[in-house]
Amino acid sequence: MDYAVLTGVVLVTGVVLALVAQWRDWRPPLYVAVLVGIAVRVLIMYTSAIDSWQPVDFMESFKPAGEAVLQGKDPVLASEGGWHFLPTIPYVYGILLWLGIPWEYAGRLVTVVADIVLIPLVGKLAGGPKASLRALQYAFNPLAVLIASVHGQVEPVALVFGVAAFVVARGPGAPDRPGVAIDAAGLGAAARRPVAMLRRALMPGSDDRADLRRAMLAGLLMGLALCAKSWPIWLIPGMLLLLPHLRARIAALVMTGIVPVFFLLTSPIFAGTTLDEIPAVIRTIQDIRPIVGEWGYTPWFTGGDWALMPGLASFGTKLIYVSVVGVLLLWRRADPIDLTTAILLIFMVMTPRLGAQYLLWFMPFLVARPTRWAWPAIIGTSFWAAFGYLYMTQFGVNDWWYLHRDWSRASIVLLPVLLLAMPWARRVSTAQDRVAAVSPKVASTAL
Known part of the structure; x- marks a missing residue:
C-alpha cells in the first residue's frame, strides 16, 4: 500500500479527536460531523483509488459482478461465486461503470456514500442531547474509514439500511425503549388465555395505520439491508422489538422477507438471469465455504493460516446459535439497541470465520450507545484491522503469509475486550420502569 503512512496519520488523528470530543463533551452541529466524515472518507478513497495495491476481492469478485450486470449477465454466476449475494449492489456497480467512472472509484463510491449517510443515522x-457527539465520533471511526474507503467492502451499505430501519421502527419520542415488557403475571395470563390474549394483540388500535406504515417502511429498509448481505438477519429481533405491537411486527417481518424475494425473482428482468439459472443462483448464495483461521480461536488450530475445516466451522456456527439464544434471554428486557449490540458482539467472539469487515457490524450501535469498554473495543479492533490493511500490504506474498500467522493468532486477545464491551450494565432498559406493572392488556400488546 503506497499511502499507508498518510492513511495511518489520518486514522490516528481521528481517534484522538474522537476521544477529546468525549472528554470535552463536544456537541457540534450535525452538519459539522457530516462534513468532517466526507473530508476524511473522500481523501482516503482518492489515495486508495490511485494506489498500486488493490484488495483482491474488490478487483476479482466485486468488479466482475458489476461488469456482469453491464453485460446483461447474472452477477452471481458470471463472477463464478465471487459475488454470492443478491444482485442489488451489482446493479449500482453496473450503473456507475456505465457512466464511465473507473472501477477503483466506482466500487468505493457505493460504500463511501453509504458510510457518510451512516453518520447522521x-x-x-x-x-x-449527545446525538451530535456520537455522530462526530462515528465520522472519525477508523474501522469505518478502512472498510468503506480502502477496502470498498459492502458492510456500510447493509448497515445504512439496517440502522435506518431501527430509526424508523423506534419512531418519535424518547430514545430509550423497553424490551420484552411481560412480567410473570402477564405470562401467567397469557398461558391461561392464549387465544384471547393473541386476539387482543392482533386487534387494531387507534394509531394502527400510522404504526403499520412505520412498520412496513422499517421492514422495507431491513429487507434492503438483507439484499446487500445476509448477516443483517441478526438485526431483525431488535428492529421488531422497537415496534409498538404485534400487528406492526408481523407487517415489518413480512415486508422484510418480500424485498429479497423481489430482487431474486426480478433478476431475469434486470440481471440477465434465465429462469433455469435461478436454482443455481440460490445454491451459490447459500454456499458458504468453511474457511477458518483468520480470527479468534480458530487460527490456533490452523497455525495461523486459512484452512478448510468443516468440523471446526460447524462447531463454531453452533456455538454462535447457542450464544445468541443466551443473549436474547439475558438482554430480553434491555433496550432493543443494547440487545442488538450484545448479539453482534457475541457473534464476533464466537464466530469461527471472520473478515476484518465483519468488525464494522457493531460499530454504529456501540458508538451510538457506548459502554465502559466501548473505546478499548473500538481502538483494539481498528488497530488489528489497520495492521492488516496498512502494514502487511507492504510485503510480498510469502512475507505476508508469515505475518498473517502471528496477526491472525493475535486477534484472540480482542475476544475478552469485546466481551467486556457488551452492555452488561444495561440488561434492563431504563424505560422498563414505565411498564414494570404490566396489565394483561399491555402484556398482550408486548407479545
Missing part, C-alpha cells in the same frame, strides 16, 4: 440512533 448514528446520531439519530443515539438520540438525546
Whole structure:
C-alpha cells in the first residue's frame, strides 16, 4: 500500500479527536460531523483509488459482478461465486461503470456514500442531547474509514439500511425503549388465555395505520439491508422489538422477507438471469465455504493460516446459535439497541470465520450507545484491522503469509475486550420502569 503512512496519520488523528470530543463533551452541529466524515472518507478513497495495491476481492469478485450486470449477465454466476449475494449492489456497480467512472472509484463510491449517510443515522440512533457527539465520533471511526474507503467492502451499505430501519421502527419520542415488557403475571395470563390474549394483540388500535406504515417502511429498509448481505438477519429481533405491537411486527417481518424475494425473482428482468439459472443462483448464495483461521480461536488450530475445516466451522456456527439464544434471554428486557449490540458482539467472539469487515457490524450501535469498554473495543479492533490493511500490504506474498500467522493468532486477545464491551450494565432498559406493572392488556400488546 503506497499511502499507508498518510492513511495511518489520518486514522490516528481521528481517534484522538474522537476521544477529546468525549472528554470535552463536544456537541457540534450535525452538519459539522457530516462534513468532517466526507473530508476524511473522500481523501482516503482518492489515495486508495490511485494506489498500486488493490484488495483482491474488490478487483476479482466485486468488479466482475458489476461488469456482469453491464453485460446483461447474472452477477452471481458470471463472477463464478465471487459475488454470492443478491444482485442489488451489482446493479449500482453496473450503473456507475456505465457512466464511465473507473472501477477503483466506482466500487468505493457505493460504500463511501453509504458510510457518510451512516453518520447522521448514528446520531439519530443515539438520540438525546449527545446525538451530535456520537455522530462526530462515528465520522472519525477508523474501522469505518478502512472498510468503506480502502477496502470498498459492502458492510456500510447493509448497515445504512439496517440502522435506518431501527430509526424508523423506534419512531418519535424518547430514545430509550423497553424490551420484552411481560412480567410473570402477564405470562401467567397469557398461558391461561392464549387465544384471547393473541386476539387482543392482533386487534387494531387507534394509531394502527400510522404504526403499520412505520412498520412496513422499517421492514422495507431491513429487507434492503438483507439484499446487500445476509448477516443483517441478526438485526431483525431488535428492529421488531422497537415496534409498538404485534400487528406492526408481523407487517415489518413480512415486508422484510418480500424485498429479497423481489430482487431474486426480478433478476431475469434486470440481471440477465434465465429462469433455469435461478436454482443455481440460490445454491451459490447459500454456499458458504468453511474457511477458518483468520480470527479468534480458530487460527490456533490452523497455525495461523486459512484452512478448510468443516468440523471446526460447524462447531463454531453452533456455538454462535447457542450464544445468541443466551443473549436474547439475558438482554430480553434491555433496550432493543443494547440487545442488538450484545448479539453482534457475541457473534464476533464466537464466530469461527471472520473478515476484518465483519468488525464494522457493531460499530454504529456501540458508538451510538457506548459502554465502559466501548473505546478499548473500538481502538483494539481498528488497530488489528489497520495492521492488516496498512502494514502487511507492504510485503510480498510469502512475507505476508508469515505475518498473517502471528496477526491472525493475535486477534484472540480482542475476544475478552469485546466481551467486556457488551452492555452488561444495561440488561434492563431504563424505560422498563414505565411498564414494570404490566396489565394483561399491555402484556398482550408486548407479545
